[in-house]
Amino acid sequence: MNFILFDGPRRNHLLPFTFTRPVSEIRVGIMTLKERWEAYLKASVTSLTEAYLSVKYPVILEDNNVFIDASILPSKYLITIVGSLKAGEVIKLGEVVIAYCSSSVKTIEELQDFKKIDFNEDIVQINSTWDIFDKNADILQSDFDFITEGRKSQPISDTNRVIHPERIFLEEGARVEFSILNATDGPIYLGKNSEIWEGSLVRGALALCDNAIIKMGGKLYGATTIGPFSKVCGEVSNSVIFGYSSKGHEGYLGNAVLGEWCNIGADSNNSNLKNNYAKVRLWDYATERFEQTGLQFCGLMMGDHSKTAINTMFNTGTVIGVNSNIYVPGFPRNFVPSFSWGGASGFTTYQPAKAFDAAKVMMARRGVEFNEVEADILTHVFELTKKWRKY
Structure with missing residues (x-):
């Protein structure tokens, strides 16, 4: 087959x-x-x-x-x-x-x-962007059971405080010291060569994928996935980071999804709950309007290669496209098209040549080449998304 x-x-x-x-x-x-x-x-x-x-x-x-x-x-x-x-x-x-x-x-x-x-049994399907974090707890538990079945974890250092060690699994090369690991509400999985630095607080479910890092004092919970080669710190709740992205400093990320090669500036925060506790609407590219998620908690969706400056703030239910750069103080609008440059006071077009220069440098720091194939894909995305940029 x-x-x-x-x-x-x-x-x-x-x-x-x-x-x-x-x-x-x-x-x-x-x-x-x-x-x-x-x-x-x-x-x-x-x-x-x-x-x-x-x-x-x-x-x-x-x-x-x-x-x-x-x-x-x-x-x-x-x-x-x-x-x-x-x-x-x-x-x-x-x-x-x-x-x-x-x-x-x-x-x-x-x-x-x-x-x-x-086929008459229930299926699990990712129908929308918010499904990625909303269904993460059940999927992470299922993955943990599948991956660890019949296998033995690497030993957990006795410098840590651990609750339910039987629900914690360390792959080869994974390291964690002087941290608190609580697997009461979900499993904790550390991929190959991943690291949790000193003073971190982790409440499962958590998937820290291969070569990913939680920096000193990180606070992660409910169910969160940190993709390969990503770095995180601060407070992260029920979020999924695909890989090669950085949220390396203090600030809150909750009920959120980040693509690859994103960077969240120090002390940046997203809201995940409206002041009136109403259900959150989120931009849907398929319908080209804000759709009801049915969720009370919904934060930030950010496409690949997008970045924020320090102290950036995002409203509840914000969607950021590919290769956007948010740096102006204040809350930007809830939908920022791809290749946008600016923030609350307005945007201009982030020209591909400048965006590609930044991507080359960022990717080279992780030993990955920004090649012609990547450039062609992003150039196509730039053309596809022109209709949403009104500047």
Whole structure:
């Protein structure tokens, strides 16, 4: 079987994060959606995505392919059904296409002629940007159980104060000293070569992925994921950081999602609760309007390569696009388009040439090259997002 994760109908609802990656590369829990499918299937998986992303994320097509909606998470039962698919068969939950088997990509109309296999169990699906943090606790727990089953954690240093050590797992090279680790409300997972520096307070659930760092005095809780090579400090609550991003100083980040290569300036804060305790509305690129999340707590959504200056403030339910730079004092509006430069007093266009110069320097500090492929993707995003920039 050749397995392919396709973006599916939820892609535009997951912008700005899917401007720069397929749906399959979204991180939630401990793993990305792709990593999770590969772990459950015990097979390599490729992604079917937008043409401008396909150079970085190429798809492999063979004679017999199983196409799976990347926004849907695997389960042991779903893996069994997917693995038994035959050519001309489609798995559906109501009208939701979960997977189908074919020699080529099919449209919804073409799938009407396929043999339907009903799937009647519940599925976990990432339908919106806020699902990434809102569903993180359950997904992180499931990932923890899957990854650690039958394995033994590296020892936890006795300089730490630990509650429920059986729910704490350290991969090879992970280090934590003179910190408090409380796994009462959820597991704590430390990936390979990750570090928690002295004086940190961690209340699970937490996933600190490979090579990520919590700096001295960090306060993290409820369920939070810090992606690979990211650095955090200050107070972080129920947030997901995809990777290679920095929130290295004091300040509050809550009910939030950050893409890759973001930087949050010292003492920056986001609100995650309205003063009147009303449910939060959030910008949805698919509908091009603010949609009701149904959540009372919803903070900041920030696309790749976006940054803030020190003491930046964000209102409840703010969406920042790709490659934006927020530095003017005060609260910027709740939707900031990609490639914006400014803040509360107004914005100008952040020209790609200047944005790319900054990206080259930032990525080089982590040993990653900003190459022509990255530049082409971001140039395409710049063109795609012109209609939302009114300056």
